[in-house]
Amino acid sequence: MNAIETQKLTKTYEGKGGCQDITLTVPKGSIFGFLGPNGAGKSTFVKMLVGLLHPDSGSANILGKPIKGEEARSKVGFLPENFRYHDWLTGEELLFHHGALFGLSKEEITQAIPRVLRQVGLRDREKERVGKYSKGMQQRIGLACALLPDPEVLFLDEPTSALDPLGRIEVRDLLIELREQNKTIFLNSHLLSELETVCDGIAIIKKGRLVFQGDWRELANKAYRVKVLLGPLSQEQLAEIHRLPYEVLSHHIRSSELVTEGRQEFLFSISTDDIPNLTRELIKANIPLYEVTPQIDSLEKLFIDYVKEA
Numbered sequence: 001m002n003a004i005e006t007q008k009l010t011k012t013y014e015g016k017g018g019c020q021d022i023t024l025t026v027p028k029g030s031i032f033g034f035l036g037p038n039g040a041g042k043s044t045f046v047k048m049l050v051g052l053l054h055p056d057s058g059s060a061n062i063l064g065k066p067i068k069g070e071e072a073r074s075k076v077g078f079l080p081e082n083f084r085y086h087d088w089l090t091g092e093e094l095l096f097h098h099g100a101l102f103g104l105s106k107e108e109i110t111q112a113i114p115r116v117l118r119q120v121g122l123r124d125r126e127k128e129r130v131g132k133y134s135k136g137m138q139q140r141i142g143l144a145c146a147l148l149p150d151p152e153v154l155f156l157d158e159p160t161s162a163l164d165p166l167g168r169i170e171v172r173d174l175l176i177e178l179r180e181q182n183k184t185i186f187l188n189s190h191l192l193s194e195l196e197t198v199c200d201g202i203a204i205i206k207k208g209r210l211v212f213q214g215d216w217r218e219l220a221n222k223a224y225r226v227k228v229l230l231g232p233l234s235q236e237q238l239a240e241i242h243r244l245p246y247e248v249l250s251h252h253i254r255s256s257e258l259v260t261e262g263r264q265e266f267l268f269s270i271s272t273d274d275i276p277n278l279t280r281e282l283i284k285a286n287i288p289l290y291e292v293t294p295q296i297d298s299l300e301k302l303f304i305d306y307v308k309e310a
């Protein structure tokens with residue numbers, strides 16, 4: 001079953017900005033990364049899904065229920081970006097306030113509070129005023145608010161931007177724990193190195209339009225490269241390498257004391273399927289071959305390439 005399905009979902013602001021014709025599928029029990037440059041339309045899209053904006057056209061379902069209805073929203077948690085909390089409330093009072101907004105009873109909220117405080121690592125800090133919390137703690141209490149109704153689908157907009165590296169790891173582990181409970185997490189983040197460690201699927205939006213959706217590793221494979229250590233090489237062998245039907249992206253003598261002089265490093269642009277062919281060709285040409293190392297690009301690099309190209 002899909003947690004989120006949208007069909008040509010569109011919202012513009014008097015014909016400008018926003019996002020257009022977004023058809024997207026997010027499987028249940030996955031962590032899904034939603035990426036795009038500033039102003040691409042990410043918040044507009046998420047706000048429609050959580051019921052804060054009405055679409056101009058198109059449709060969307062959450063867990064099979066149309067987003068227009070309350071039923072879809074009852075299973076949703078949302079952490080907006082840069083949310084300002086009521087400074088004068090204690091963490092506990094804030095959680096009570098949010099619980100009431102979700103329509104939870106007093107007993108339900110009292111039961112949920114220790115769970116969410118544990119999940120976000122704020123136990124024993126709930127009696128302090130939110131205004132006295134550090135930025136990271138404010139982000140954690142926001143996450144706790146989103147987790148209060150034990151949501152099936154969680155929308156998180158930059159959930160770790162104020163956290164230190166340890167805090168980020170804690171949130172990442174929490175997301176993995178939630179996924180293990182078959183919850184779905186829709187994650188909006190600019191921290192791509194963080195996304196690549198947890199996301200099952202991603203979508204990229206640019207200027208309001210979807211330009212990619214799928215497994216980011218699929219995206220990585222599009223730009224597959226392989227590093228090969230060869231040599232020493234005669235002029236003839238060097239010419240032979242350049243005659244191969246694979247693009248040489250770079251070629252240099254590796255400056256490592258461990259590498260015998262004369263060995264050279266080549267970076268080829270080839271698909272995974274072509275690696276055996278490349279090695280066969282090199283051996284056929286009697287070229288000494290020492291290393292073949294596939295280079296998988298980081299999500300960050302691919303994202304930049306994709307957003308520039310698409």
Ligand SMILES: Nc1ncnc2c1ncn2[C@@H]1O[C@H](COP(=O)(O)OP(=O)(O)OP(=O)(O)O)[C@@H](O)[C@H]1O
Pocket residue numbers: 013016017018019036037038039040041042043044045
């Ligand atoms: N209330 C609004 N009125 C007019 N234009 C808006 C409004 N909200 C957003 N826009 C425009 O719609 C486009 C998409 O904005 P949106 O906030 O959805 O992008 P985003 O991808 O979330 O950006 P960021 O990463 O900077 O948060 C932008 O061009 C923005 O200027």
